[in-house]
Amino acid sequence: MNETLQIVVGEHYRYHGTDYQVMDIDGERIQLRSLRASTSPLFQTFERLVRAHQSGEFRKIQEAPFAPDATLITAALSSAHKAKAERKECFLLTIRDECGGRLPRERVEQLAKEIAAQRGEPKAPSYGAICLWNKDYLASGENILSLVPKTRRSTLHRLHRQPEEVQELIKLTIDQLYFTRTPCNKTEVIDAIECAIRTSNQSRSPIHQLPVPSFSTLYRIIVELDRYETDLHQLGYHAAIKKQKWSRKCHQPYRRFELVEGDTHLLDIETCDKAGHPIGRAFLTVLLDVRTRMIVGGDISYNPPSLEKTIRALKYSLRSENPYGGLASSYRFDNGADYTAERLRTILSGLGASITFCEPGNPDQKPHIESFFKSWTTSIVHTMRGTTFSKPNRYDSEGNAIYTLEDLKERFEDWRDTFYHANYHSGIGMAPKELWEQDEADRHEFALKKYSEEDLNRHFLSVAYITPNNGRLRHRGLAWTGSGVSFLAGKRPGKKKPLRLYYDISGLGRAWVCDPQQPGHVYEVDAVDPDYQIGLTMHLHELIKARLGSKKKSINYRTAREARVRILHELASANTKRRRKIREIADEHGDFKAQPKPDSAQLACDPSVKPEDIEQFHIHPDTPASYQVVVVKNEHDPQK
Numbered sequence: 001m002n003e004t005l006q007i008v009v010g011e012h013y014r015y016h017g018t019d020y021q022v023m024d025i026d027g028e029r030i031q032l033r034s035l036r037a038s039t040s041p042l043f044q045t046f047e048r049l050v051r052a053h054q055s056g057e058f059r060k061i062q063e064a065p066f067a068p069d070a071t072l073i074t075a076a077l078s079s080a081h082k083a084k085a086e087r088k089e090c091f092l093l094t095i096r097d098e099c100g101g102r103l104p105r106e107r108v109e110q111l112a113k114e115i116a117a118q119r120g121e122p123k124a125p126s127y128g129a130i131c132l133w134n135k136d137y138l139a140s141g142e143n144i145l146s147l148v149p150k151t152r153r154s155t156l157h158r159l160h161r162q163p164e165e166v167q168e169l170i171k172l173t174i175d176q177l178y179f180t181r182t183p184c185n186k187t188e189v190i191d192a193i194e195c196a197i198r199t200s201n202q203s204r205s206p207i208h209q210l211p212v213p214s215f216s217t218l219y220r221i222i223v224e225l226d227r228y229e230t231d232l233h234q235l236g237y238h239a240a241i242k243k244q245k246w247s248r249k250c251h252q253p254y255r256r257f258e259l260v261e262g263d264t265h266l267l268d269i270e271t272c273d274k275a276g277h278p279i280g281r282a283f284l285t286v287l288l289d290v291r292t293r294m295i296v297g298g299d300i301s302y303n304p305p306s307l308e309k310t311i312r313a314l315k316y317s318l319r320s321e322n323p324y325g326g327l328a329s330s331y332r333f334d335n336g337a338d339y340t341a342e343r344l345r346t347i348l349s350g351l352g353a354s355i356t357f358c359e360p361g362n363p364d365q366k367p368h369i370e371s372f373f374k375s376w377t378t379s380i381v382h383t384m385r386g387t388t389f390s391k392p393n394r395y396d397s398e399g400n401a402i403y404t405l406e407d408l409k410e411r412f413e414d415w416r417d418t419f420y421h422a423n424y425h426s427g428i429g430m431a432p433k434e435l436w437e438q439d440e441a442d443r444h445e446f447a448l449k450k451y452s453e454e455d456l457n458r459h460f461l462s463v464a465y466i467t468p469n470n471g472r473l474r475h476r477g478l479a480w481t482g483s484g485v486s487f488l489a490g491k492r493p494g495k496k497k498p499l500r501l502y503y504d505i506s507g508l509g510r511a512w513v514c515d516p517q518q519p520g521h522v523y524e525v526d527a528v529d530p531d532y533q534i535g536l537t538m539h540l541h542e543l544i545k546a547r548l549g550s551k552k553k554s555i556n557y558r559t560a561r562e563a564r565v566r567i568l569h570e571l572a573s574a575n576t577k578r579r580r581k582i583r584e585i586a587d588e589h590g591d592f593k594a595q596p597k598p599d600s601a602q603l604a605c606d607p608s609v610k611p612e613d614i615e616q617f618h619i620h621p622d623t624p625a626s627y628q629v630v631v632v633k634n635e636h637d638p639q640k
Helices: 046-054 079-099 105-117 127-140 164-177 186-202 213-225 229-235 238-244 307-318 342-351 367-379 407-420 433-443 453-460 481-490 538-548 557-574 577-588 611-618
Strands: 011-013 018-026 029-034 042-045 060-062 260-268 278-280 283-289 295-301 331-334 354-357 464-465 472-475 480-481 499-504 507-514 518-527
Touching: 011 046, 011 518, 046 060, 079 105, 079 127, 079 307, 105 127, 164 186, 164 213, 186 213, 229 238, 260 307, 260 367, 278 577, 283 307, 283 367, 295 307, 295 407, 307 342, 307 453, 342 354, 367 407, 464 472, 472 499, 480 507, 481 499, 481 507, 481 518, 538 557
Parallel strands: 260 331, 331 354
Antiparallel strands: 011 018, 011 060, 018 029, 029 042, 260 283, 283 295, 464 499, 472 480, 480 518, 499 507, 507 518
């Protein structure tokens, strides 16, 4: 059954719908590699491929190059082989021309001696040798390469030339000592193999002793091990596949915003706050137009890759005031959760764009954004104080950190506008700004789609269907109310119907409501508890809910306000690097913004506080500006 399939190195096969090339045959194990992308090599046994071949899932689509003998390539012949082939050619072709293609013995021997004398050779080739040359020459279609001396080379790896018991001992030793994250060197592995074989021989009879391979043979066996498999065990998957990567030049779009690549990168630099305390490393999100290489959207913040961070960069790229912004036909991202979110796909599809994702572990499928991060990192970030570089080093990054997040943003914008956009790019043959202006002047494309802030908010609002209760709409522990709620609830008598609620996760102080059957009539509603919800973001609200306990339980707003104050104090009085970074992330979410000033009647008063003790509540420089302490005297006891 197995004889029906013969696999040769270099052949192309279609296996389960994907095209592969046979890279190596190691005993019964076949190594296949994709012809489309540098994905992980595929290892399959010959028996499994035979079954797939019989079911039609493994089909040959291309023969191996130079299948009869790949060693017979004229340009690759050694000088000794070329000299021997030219000698045979001189004798054979001269004799064939003189004899008219026939080889009479006496005439052939006489001509051979004359040719040898002319070449200065002491001995001419025999008649039998000339006949064999002629036979191979005619059988190959009069191909001169048939006269090249044949050298026998075994196609088996040296490991499989050893006895089966020796093979098992070699494999076991390599697995234990060499295929680890802390491998022994080759000499130690060879010594261990020799010891294992000698130990096994102690329990064997003299006539069943296993041969001990020489040092050079064992060394070549280790060297012949597959490089990917060795790196996989010693360095891990990502390092192994990185060494095996290859790629083709990507198709260049014909017009602007035909394709935009996006990604988020952890910057190799430690930042600090205004007081000089280290905070940590920021994240850079970039959207890049592939045709012009222009940066059309971006965001630098402490927020790790997330949907909110991606939306922030996307909204910046779509704003009408952005001179290099616009809506792309297609966006290409990786498979991170910040890009695969269903909401992002819904928003872009609603705008008329689509998303394509890279295959897992293949960043080369968005090479332009990866090249941009490399240029920014190596040319600027690695020269700034506080850099962490790309590899571990002895440089004290935190101790030398002097740049705040705002400083980092200013330097990024300066480098982007004055260098990256204005410098020559070999991929496009000019500077990105030049190509952009050239496309702008040619006008061989439709007008770029841009949006106002109001239009963008319509696309990026969240929606929920809520049944009104006592003129209020409750959602995720929050509540909104207004005359529009009771009006819409009373339009349809009988059982209450859900209303459509629109809200913004970056500002929960107000929302909008409409009847699902009449979406054209939208009414604004306000927060039930404005002291809590005005200026509140969904990010901080989730922190408060987590602090109070299970999210399934309803939130007591007074308790929530107290929890909010505690969280703000903890974030504001961050004395450690981790807590300072949490505060910066909360500030980026807008948790400290738009805090309303409460009325004096609503301020929490503490009768025990003395006027001279007020200063102790304002000693920390990071205390929010909206935080106030008011001292009220007790009318019944003036001394208090």
